[in-house]
Amino acid sequence: MKHLRKLSYPYLVWMVLLVFVPTLLVLLLSVSDLDVFNAGPFRLTFEWIEFLGKPKVTNAVRNSIYYSFLATFFSFLIGYPVAYYLASLKTRFKTFYVTLLIIPIWSNMLLRIIAWEKLFFPISILNMFGISFDLIGTDYAILIGMVSMYLPFMVLPIYSVLEKMDRSLVDAAKDLGANDFQTFYKVIFPLSISGVVSGTIMTLLPAMTAFALPERLGAGKIQLIGNVIEDYFLKTNNINAGSLISILLMVVIVFMFIAILRFDKEGETLI
Amino acid sequence: MDKVLVELKNIKKSYDDTEVIHNLSLYIKENEFLTLLGPSGCGKTTLLRIIGGFETHDDGQVIFDGQDMKDTPAYQREINTVFQNYALFPHLNVFDNVAFGLRIKKLDKDTIDTKVKNALRLVKLEGYEQRPVSKMSGGQQQRVAIARAIVNEPKLLLLDEPLGSLDLKLRQDMQYELKEMQESLGISFIFVTHDQEEALTMSDTVVVMKDGVIQQIGRPEDIYNEPKNRFTASFIGESNIVEGVMKEDYLVHFEGLDFTCVDKGFAKNEPIDIVIRPEDIVLAAPADDRINGVVDDIIFKGVHYEIIVLVNGREYIIHSTDPVNVGDEVSLNFDPDEIHVMKRTDEASS
Ligand SMILES: Nc1ncnc2c1ncn2[C@@H]1O[C@H](COP(=O)(O)OP(=O)(O)OP(=O)(O)O)[C@@H](O)[C@H]1O
Numbered sequence: 133m134k135h136l137r138k139l140s141y142p143y144l145v146w147m148v149l150l151v152f153v154p155t156l157l158v159l160l161l162s163v164s165d166l167d168v169f170n171a172g173p174f175r176l177t178f179e180w181i182e183f184l185g186k187p188k189v190t191n192a193v194r195n196s197i198y199y200s201f202l203a204t205f206f207s208f209l210i211g212y213p214v215a216y217y218l219a220s221l222k223t224r225f226k227t228f229y230v231t232l233l234i235i236p237i238w239s240n241m242l243l244r245i246i247a248w249e250k251l252f253f254p255i256s257i258l259n260m261f262g263i264s265f266d267l268i269g270t271d272y273a274i275l276i277g278m279v280s281m282y283l284p285f286m287v288l289p290i291y292s293v294l295e296k297m298d299r300s301l302v303d304a305a306k307d308l309g310a311n312d313f314q315t316f317y318k319v320i321f322p323l324s325i326s327g328v329v330s331g332t333i334m335t336l337l338p339a340m341t342a343f344a345l346p347e348r349l350g351a352g353k354i355q356l357i358g359n360v361i362e363d364y365f366l367k368t369n370n371i372n373a374g375s376l377i378s379i380l381l382m383v384v385i386v387f388m389f390i391a392i393l394r395f396d397k398e399g400e401t402l403i
Numbered sequence: 404m405d406k407v408l409v410e411l412k413n414i415k416k417s418y419d420d421t422e423v424i425h426n427l428s429l430y431i432k433e434n435e436f437l438t439l440l441g442p443s444g445c446g447k448t449t450l451l452r453i454i455g456g457f458e459t460h461d462d463g464q465v466i467f468d469g470q471d472m473k474d475t476p477a478y479q480r481e482i483n484t485v486f487q488n489y490a491l492f493p494h495l496n497v498f499d500n501v502a503f504g505l506r507i508k509k510l511d512k513d514t515i516d517t518k519v520k521n522a523l524r525l526v527k528l529e530g531y532e533q534r535p536v537s538k539m540s541g542g543q544q545q546r547v548a549i550a551r552a553i554v555n556e557p558k559l560l561l562l563d564e565p566l567g568s569l570d571l572k573l574r575q576d577m578q579y580e581l582k583e584m585q586e587s588l589g590i591s592f593i594f595v596t597h598d599q600e601e602a603l604t605m606s607d608t609v610v611v612m613k614d615g616v617i618q619q620i621g622r623p624e625d626i627y628n629e630p631k632n633r634f635t636a637s638f639i640g641e642s643n644i645v646e647g648v649m650k651e652d653y654l655v656h657f658e659g660l661d662f663t664c665v666d667k668g669f670a671k672n673e674p675i676d677i678v679i680r681p682e683d684i685v686l687a688a689p690a691d692d693r694i695n696g697v698v699d700d701i702i703f704k705g706v707h708y709e710i711i712v713l714v715n716g717r718e719y720i721i722h723s724t725d726p727v728n729v730g731d732e733v734s735l736n737f738d739p740d741e742i743h744v745m746k747r748t749d750e751a752s753s
């Protein structure tokens with residue numbers, strides 16, 4: 133086994149160079165006044181915390197939470213039945229439909245966002261069918277965009293637990309007098325909860341941290357936390373405040389993953 | 404005891420063009436203990452699933468308590484099942500598993516408590532209430548499955564090899580408890596087992612099945628003593644099965660000799676199969692008007708010896724409490740009523 137360990141060295145190098153070092157840099161930037169024009173010396177400061185209270189930031193946090201929770205909620209409403217249906221299919225069709233669900237993930241997300249953007253302008257290819265939307269910059273545009281982007285991440289973990297669930301448990305519940313509804317909420321749903329938790333977090337995270345999507349579909353009017361970080365880094369050149377927000381966001385994400393692992397100890401729902 | 408509870412009429416069932424239940428008819432009375440006995444894959448589980456409502460039959464009728472069950476979903480049938488693979492709910496502990504059906508019926512908490520406790524005592528699992536079922540052994544899980552079904556006191560209980568994973572002692576205890584409960588609660592049991600001894604000791608009626616066809620239905624004694632064909636005879640207990648010819652009523656010819664017997668109603672000189680149980684044969688000194696052979700082997704089996712006697716190249720099994728020596732010349736002796744003549748079936752050589 134030991135010599136196999138060498139094979140993991142490239143991965144370790146990659147981890148250190150592209151994950152560990154940048155994270156450390158961001159951490160340092162968030163608690164000092166080092167920046168592009170000030171290379172040293174290091175001086176500890178917590179002055180960037182006051183940026184967290186600025187309306188621009190609080191607004192973005194509120195937006196991030198609002199849109200990501202709504203998008204996750206709708207993804208769940210749509211995704212659970214889809215996952216349930218897929219899991220109940222005969223094996224032959226299963227693979228085919230699941231592939232259909234995954235294919236969009238393989239195309240570039242930015243392209244898909246731009247495609248939606250085009251459809252949401254009053255003048256679009258949809259006019260051919262006598263349909264015209266004027267949705268750019270509205271909640272609908274952001275939510276439809278998010279749900280369409282992240283739905284597969286909700287469906288797949290739920291599908292994978294339901295797929296593995298022993299069908300005879302449904303028979304057993306029926307045998308004991310449970311109707312379809314009771315069977316669902318007493319047996320099927322509780323047994324799929326680990327998939328639901330994974331799916332929720334896998335949807336919530338990218339939705340919360342999205343920035344290309346709100347920028348294009350929100351027409352710049354709707355800012356999420358990602359947009360604010362981008363602004364601080366690229367537009368207002370305040371990389372320290374941007375770093376602090378990034379670090380805090382990372383902490384939230386780590387906590388969410390701990391939550392997944394608590395519900396799903398073998399990690400079977402994380403594809 | 405005499406009222407018919409379930410009647411199966413001409414049931415047919417196919418999976419992907421293979422018919423696994425062929426035109427099967429059967430009834431079970433109230434408070435009857437009926438056992439389905441047959442080799443693996445003969446359709447026992449399928450039949451239980453049809454009665455329970457988990458599988459739809461292609462043709463025929465299931466009549467339960469006078470009503471055609473065609474449009475009654477599984478959850479509305481007053482039937483409970485002990486599934487072959489237990490099918491316990493992995494997210495619930497032992498207590499909640501057993502209480503599942505009672506909670507669906509919305510019984511009050513105290514009643515549920517008492518009933519679950521009773522059921523767990525019956526299967527000897529008191530004190531395990533809070534255990535997650537995943538932390539139980541196979542035999543314990545099987546007993547939880549039994550408790551979960553019986554606690555509902557249905558009219559009919561379907562048990563699919565419910566004692567398969569238990570050791571001998573526990574198995575015998577549970578056989579006794581189940582039989583006792585079936586009699587005292589007045590529940591009808593349809594019990595599936597591979598174990599012919601279990602079938603014979605527990606049942607009022609035994610149904611022997613093969614390839615989705617009923618071979619014989621009868622009381623345990625009848626099934627054992629009067630097997631209808633070679634399959635039943637060989638499936639129920641050890642036996643010596645020999646081909647012969649029915650010369651006329653009460654006269655049968657085999658191993659080159661004529662014997663009087665108690666069977667009649669066969670055609671003149673009809674080829675038949677004969678079964679003689681190992682314990683019905685008595686060994687004696689060789690004689691001209693007897694089947695003679697040589698002792699080939701003797702095995703001590705605890706209660707008795709199993710003796711193999713070679714007769715014209717054919718092995719006979721004899722159970723006896725008296726030992727003999729290998730190489731002894733002996734004759735086989737049996738009474739006319741210990742010769743059971745059976746109709747020759749198509750696959751006579753199986
Ligand atoms: N869902 C199914 N799809 C296809 N074939 C099936 C299905 N269920 C059972 N069969 C087939 O039907 C036949 C009868 O199966 P069944 O499970 O009823 O046998 P059994 O008598 O219960 O066997 P065992 O003693 O091994 O439990 C078998 O040939 C089996 O392969």
Ligand SMILES: [Mg+2]
Pocket residue numbers: 447448449487563
């Ligand atoms: Mg079976």
